[in-house]
Amino acid sequence: MKVIEKAAAKINLGLDTPFRHPDGMPEWNMVMTSIDLADYVAVTDRPETTIEVLSNTGFLPNDHRNLAYQAAVLLQTTYHVNRGALIEIDKHIPVAAGLGGGSSDAAAVLRALNHLWHLGLSLAELARLGLKVDSDVPYCVYGKTAHVTGRGENVAVLNPPLKPSWLVLAKPHVSVSTPNILRQIDYATLAHPNIDQVLEGVAQDDFALLDKHMGNALEKVSMTRYPEIHQIKERMRHYGADHAVMSGTGPTVFALFRQQSRAHRVYNSIRGFCSEAYLVRSL
Ligand code: ATP
Incomplete structure (x- = not known):
């Protein structure tokens, strides 16, 4: 049997890290939401125990380095499943982009195999397992607007979520290694966005408040290494975005709009400057 899961990209409306844990991992304080830019992950149950990953991109590893592969093996070994799977990834989300x-x-593989292997696990159980693969997996298991803290394991889904919005995304032509950026954080010099105000903006559906307080504590760290990120932010503002913010550790920069017409204007301008630009809706 085969199931196809939509694996949506995420953006960080707010990203802060108040401190580093003794093992080197950051403590997070983030507001995340998912957008209509997605991979499609087709998972087919197999009677033999092999896990095989295929994708439509040549540059993505298909072996144990692939996070989808790691998730499948983790689920299989943790719950002693005597079956395997074929995982086919139709990739649309840019790689190493902060999305x-x-x-x-x-996360899509965890949801699909939970179903195909009849494991009956809750989303909370899948999220707990997913943390072993990457700190963003617990959030992605839910894929709803959420406040994420801890090392990524505390996912509080926000009700109400972000109201339907338009986003313009622009990715400078650089690939960012998240572990490299995390190693370079100097906690003494970080500028912390006001995450409480971001949460308030979502809760009150106060778009101006949300837009004003969106921010990313890691922007300066990534921009020092990749000045292209700063240039894209400047361009977004020049073309009419009130605020443009880096997602994750970058390099993708996004701007949020309520009106499709305004988003369209900024998108049409920025794509003359940046070849990887997207106009998408929030989910
Ligand atoms: P992070 O979640 O670490 O901030 P990111 O969102 O910036 O990462 P990803 O597209 O998830 O970027 O890629 C990060 C790294 O993970 C890349 O080096 C990539 O080769 C590797 N990787 C492993 N599996 C996948 C996958 N299924 N899709 C994309 N990248 C993958």
Whole structure:
């Protein structure tokens, strides 16, 4: 039997890290939401125990380095499943872009195999397991607007979620290694966005408040290494976005709009400057 799961990209409306844990992992304080830019992950149950990953991109590893593969093996070994799976990833989310594509694929595999292998696990149980693959997997298991804390394991789904919005995304032509950026954080010099105000903006559906307080504590760290991120932010503002923010550890920058017409104007302008630009809706 085969199931196809949509694996949506995420953005960080707010990203802060108040401190580093003794093992080197950051403590997170983030507001995340999913967008209509997605991979499609087809998972087929197999009677033999092999896990095989195929994808429509040549540059993605198909072996144990693939987060989708890691998620399948983790589920299989943890619950002593005597079956395997074929995982076919139809990739649309740019890789190493700060949009959580690998984590979302891994979460999609957990949801699909939970169904195919009749494990009956709750989303909370899948999220707990997913943390072993990557800190963004627990969020991606839910894929709803959420406040995420801890090492990524505390996912509080927000009710109400972000109201339907338009986003323009622009990815400079660089790939960012998340572990490299996390190693370079100097906690003494971080500028912390006001995550409480971001949460308030979502809760009150106060778009101006949300837009004003969206921010990412890691922007300066990534921009020092990749000045292209700063240039894209400047361009977004120049073309009419009130605010443009880096997602994750970058390099993708996004701007949020309520009106499709305004988003369209910024998108039409930015794509003359940046070849990887997207106009998408929030989910
Ligand atoms: P992070 O969640 O670490 O911030 P990201 O969202 O910036 O990452 P991803 O697209 O998830 O970026 O890719 C990060 C790394 O994970 C890349 O080096 C990529 O080769 C590897 N990777 C492993 N599996 C996948 C997958 N299924 N899709 C995308 N990247 C994957």
